[in-house]
Amino acid sequence: MKKRVYVSCIAVAMMMVGCNEKKAALTGGIDLSNLDTTALPGADFYRYACGGWMKKHPLADEYSRFGSFDQLAEDNRVRLKELIESLASGEAAEGTEAQKIGDLYSVAMDSVKLNQEGATPIRPLLEQIAALREKGELPAFVARLRRAGFSPYFAVYVGADAKNSEMNIVNTYQDGLSLGEREYYLDRDEHTLKIREAFQAHVAKMFQLVGFSVEEAAGAAMNVMAIEIRLANAAKSAVELRDPQANYNKMTVEELQRAVPGIDWNLYFSALGLSGLQEVNVGQPAALREVAAIFNEVELSVQKSYLQWKVIDAAATCLSDAIYAQNFDFYEKTLSGKQEAQPRWKRSVSTVNGILGEIVGKLYVEKHFPAAAKERMISLVENLRTALGERIRGVRWMSDETKERALEKLAAIRVKVGYPDTWRDYSRLEIRKDSYWENVMRASIFEYDYMLSKAGQPVDKEEWLMTPQTVNAYYNPTTNEICFPAGILQYPFFDMKADDAFNYGAIGVVIGHEMTHGFDDQGRQFDKEGNLKEWWTADDAARFEERARVLVDHFNAIEVLPDLQANGELTLGENIADFGGIQVAYTAFQHAMSAAPLDDVEGFTPVQRFFLAYAALWAANIRDEQIRVLTRSDPHSLGRWRVNGTLPHIPAWYEAFHVTSDSPLYLPEERRAEIW
Template structure:
């Protein structure tokens, strides 16, 4: 439904940086030159452009013990953290009006930072919910308990979400998707490599340890962990693989409530939807029917003790980060260290800020943009969007694989894409959300309930196409197929230590234009987004021959990325990552043509020995200036539709003729691909 980037790099410092970068060098005018400073000239650009562009920076910025990866995105986030932390501290000290955003920010922060209170409370904030699970007498009660837990943020067994109907974007619909797993996805339950087998063994220990923290003896905890693992493995068996989830038609099954009863007879859907708080619905959209068939069978065959263990585990797993240090440390050991490779727990204040962002993101956003995103910065990026759109239109007109009638429709869709830059025009109203200093866990529960009610209230209402799915302080961006829009939050236009005025166009067009604006625009025409029309409806608007020629090119990029091997034997999943790889390649070639219309490109002057075109490609690589621990990289390859950072640079560059020309890439160099094998889409 929505394409979000993995640590999306934008740049350009619309926000004044406070990070001291010891690697900065300056150009002839004395402006900092981050591109030149980051270079590792011991590496040939034709062998590994990612390392050539970023090697010195990476060498001087090791991954902190508390992180599973580190890069320019994390440094931008650090600056955002610093600002929001100060805002929260001031709010906690203020005698704010009850019910005001400042009171809620202050109270959330104060109780979140009170580790002594959290340790005294232990698992007490979960007691009422755990008692409700323990009080079940029959399996027939399981669905009602699940319906009670879902609004709290516990997504066990059933995965409801409110979103625009993919085939009628003017209506909101209730979707039911696969879910309910404690491991990241189905592959973790079945892959037989030693790395994944070890993760499964550690997961079983982790579940048992969590049960012991809830007060169970060792034998009971072990038995219940085994119950959880068995139930989740059965659910995983009926869950679709990562690449299969990217087919919008195959994951769209509109059903009446009566059809749902036949699909999953272990649950009375009309009654259950009422318990869920949903209004009377004529239909729902089921993503993966086979998953719900299995869920229904489990409700018929599995004993009550299995469900008590499973629901208790899902509850504890969800709220462990909000509880005492024993829960926090146990949760971090598995999800932070075993899965992601982090060596130390992140500082409490950062963890609290993350939860506060989830709970009160728009309240924080209003304060953020007022102080840190100025009108002149917004104007620059509004203009950049227009220039990249214009270049994309020229590319559509020139491609030789798309027929003239389809080009007309494609151009219409492109020009109807709504760009949202910086921040929304209206903010969420948190007046109905109660935040106090009782406990962090209860604040998170109430915030989850507020978000749930906010989403559920959209059913039966007109679609609000002005709404944002990200806050302006989020370092990320997305294309929304159903709204046919690109959304670019303010924080995405920040780079540590660089003022917007000091960022040359080459850097900005590579960093913001290619890796973000062009990338997101291209998502509207990738293997998934291209199946939605200008109004955001799932509808085939290409001719059969156009689709066939396009798919031939997609097959080329799938084959290219399938061929990349990491960590000795792991491969990128070319099919699962196809949409992102298409968007990376498209963003580069489209934004390059937009850059060619700038004064800097036309003058052709070098900066620190680098031509404007070289700086453009380096600007793009700057966006992926990051490195990742092996454990986190292995997890990404199994769970993420984005390729690892190194291949988001080297992969598309190997297909771009202008890159070969700019850096003199020759046969025999590692990135060199003969003309006949280079992927050309846009």
């Protein structure tokens, strides 16, 4: 489910921090062995800048994609394991953070116990579903499942009211599709048909593994498909979901009862823990009406299969090896192309990091995050802010009136660096040695109740949406803030020992990227206070759309596989942010260079090094299966195209690498984007 629907981040994968003790190379941060200088920059800049890295990091069986981000995660996992094990080793008093970390890690690691138990931990819940007697019981039961972390039919979350951004509101959102995107259920191409067939076979196998007969399992799988196909038909595509106005349908619960009859909403919200709820934002009314129709039209026995499936599917990674293996076989192998599961210790570290993230994070920053890094970052952010301001003033297509408001919005952007000032309180989360699955359920309820407690309350602008050990960054439009966790403030994103060419090309572009999200096709619809409210003149808005269209068309024409094109509409916001981020960082870099000029290093000019540092962030190897998955679901372009797709729009890149009109990547000026 999507908790923060408009939050944009730099990369899709939420990785953990690494602590790469990369030596400050003489090249000013650029590792020359990452290059493949047999490639021509104007023909394939990605290979030129990253080819050496890709050769040095062949794809291991447990990965469907491995890039510089994943390398950080790998390095760091070992450190997190040490942190966790040091806490877990001593005798910790009941209820302490050390006891929670230690016990959670040990139940996750205990394969003997997990294999003995098999499906036993989820059996009571499956039986409760089997015992439902009438459809009238569905709303309250579905609410209970939602609260415990399952995702049947539709989601309910609490987040900022997009048109009253100081306050939190309860929202509904489409959900319930095991495969995520609606196209998996509806498209008729050969590849999708195969996935759909494999999915249904997988559902049947999973039912068998938890104790159903072959016939029962086959019937249950058909029931699951019947419901998910109905949900898919009523669902919006990932592109349609990018429209914040369309997702804004605030109403009273009484109005909801009239707009979506067929579900007793007071009953539903009470069961969820929201008695007396007054108003709600309905994200996608048509999808919700279809849920009400399914509740009432589809036989209860069919819906029971669907609910049981949602339990089995969610629990699969916390049960026996046999169940884990079947889950891996479909989602990770068939869908994403991985050949081998991660070893248990890696999965267990991820579980602890996911459930007790701020306990791990607090220890992490104490040990690995230098205060000097924060100071340097804050001054970089301010230099980038100045540069974006200059660029906004300088654009020729925008009226002074809109520019004035854009500059006000830019000045109002809040900045978070490193880690939060106050830490999450886990004292009410109970972690015991009873069972892995029971702990995961208690943690889900703990998280969900924490979120619900914010309903109708003012937005806490000090809250962090990522843990400090995360290798990522984000822009949140409803608070108009950018956030850079400690995890991203290390090589190859940031290097205290490297020169400006490197740091502006790497973390500088990341900062510019997040700032530009405030002015991309989604972010620009929010004002400086984070409200979804028009602040552009109609002419300026139309000219922006026209300019953004250049990037949509450019990316739509990119072939990511011989039979597959990139999705320019889905990736528009991220492509604008990459394009703007590079332009803004380059401007800031020029200012830094005029104050403190740099020399060539090992034959590379400072500007060349700026672009090499940028490209190196996206170095990765990826399987074809994962290219298909990400092209359908990821709002970010693939690493290759964040380099080869975006740089041809940047004038300074042509100059730096002498790329001329006979080069394959060359774009005539009239086809280059000109936005920020």
